[in-house]
Amino acid sequence: GFPSSSSPFSTAGETTAVANARIDWKETPEAHLFKVNVPGLKKEEVKVEVEDGNILQISGERSKEKEEKNDTWHRVERSSGKFIRRFRLPENAKLEEVKAAMENGVLTVTVPKEEVKKPEVKAIDISG
Secondary structure (H helix, E strand, O other), X not given: OOOOOOOOOOOOOOOHHHHOOOEEEEEOOOEEEEEEEOOOOOHHHEEEEEEOOOEEEEEEEEOOOOOOOOOOOOOOOOOOXXXXXXXXXXXXXXXHHOEEXXXXXXXXXXXXXXXXXXXXXXXXXXXX
16 A cells, blocks of 8 residues: 555645746836736735735635545645745836726736926027
């Protein structure tokens, strides 16, 4: 038989798969868009925060399923654990207008950008 110590629940790899939440960061003329794959997470399990110094932090945690004494696990592939990702936003990010929405296991964070003002050229009258 198998040694009794082998269990399908290994703690070492617990955070790996969730920790690598896949993120796309796209910049449009109006905003920075972050798309994060968080399949199986409820929006209550995901946090989007803006910290000092233009840091956008996206984190989440999937809790483990309860183990029932009589259950036999044949396979454990869906990872549980935490992920946390941080991004330094550019100076032109409007931090007070950040929006986040979640749909079909994808979190979308929208960070609007300041409009870049074209420098005005002002003619100065020359007297004399």
